[in-house]
Amino acid sequence: MTAEAPDKTSGWRGSRELWLAAAKQALVETGLDAVKIQLLATRLNIARTSFYWFFKDRQALLDALLEHWDAKNTGAFLDAADAYAETITEAILNLIVVFHDDTLFEPQLDFAIRSWAHQSDAVMSRVNSADDARLQAIRRIFERFCYDPPEADVRARTVYLTQIGYISMQVQEEPSVRVMRVPGYVKTFCGENPTTNELDRFYARLGVPPATARPKPSKG
Template sequence: MNDADTQDAAGKATGWRGSREVWLAAAQEAFIESGLDAVKIQPLATRLELSRTSFYWFFKDRAALLDALLETWEQTNTGGLIAATQAYAETITEAVLNLASEFLEGGAFEARLDLAVRGWAHQSDAVAARVNVADETRLEAIRAMFDRFGYDPSEADVRARTVYLVQIGYISMQVQEDLAVRMARIPDYVKTFSGLAPSQRELARFHARHGYRPKTGSG
């Protein structure tokens, strides 16, 4: 009996096949860690200690799993970004802080997944097309956010590009930035993106949202 047969037997004995979410989460983790070639049925079954045949209860084939990965990326990253741009804000600076929250720990945007999908796009014209659509959709959402606060269309477009391209640069360069450093830069980023400085009250709410306490005084 080979390893695959042993796993199939174990799966039949326990009756546990996992779930669509379990298989998809394992695929996403493997994809982020090791790239597209790691997203294969048998290695995922081994990772999950499930039978290979269990996979087929939830996905027709590997292509269906890969498509589900892209759908998850679109829902999580593009969907989360759009929701952030539409979140309640009394000022443009508060709106920009809402958007900034998406890219910090606890935000919906998964930077490592975005980076992995962009790498995949270099291998597939179909994926590259979906990335292009996602980028334009995200930019349009950010433009609409600036439009909502009365910016001229051309200015809204440039400001949206500045916000988004800076963030994509962070992702593409895999910048590792200490939270305290990032938080110290946030007010100037907001001023650069919007032309206005955030109020101390807005920054206090932003800090609280992320469980951050700025150091005060000389200590």
């Protein structure tokens, strides 16, 4: 996610994507106060005036950041909810992939946007709308597999609020440990155990050798 300072001539203006990447990096690393035109220009080693070729003003950049976050992070939930699955356990595994793959969903960006929301009613409203959309998407998964609406709602909240808890608490957990817990999470979320084949496909999507991901049998 790092926006490297480009080695260009002094007349180079950068690009919209470069300014947006630098803004995202600054927001995640430092917070909203770091997302300022001069600070970003210094970070990129580009003239401040170059910014205005791509954005009207700072607010336009902030709006673009919100659009990027919503399209990527909320979009990941919507795509996972609509992905093909023959069983509820396979559908839940499709969703859990999102939690483990930073190329699909950026937890640090989600945390930064939620922190920003505490300073802006408009951003808080946007976050609330995103949360509603994500919950509705997860709820549809359960309803698709014939869970009654009240149960689908509670299970969807269990899935989603668990993930938001990981983000809000900034949980530091070894990836191997978290992956090993996946079968237990699936059982907790939907009440059924995933099959070995379903888990193997899940591990393959994450590039994890199945033998190292499966929970170790307890002794005694």
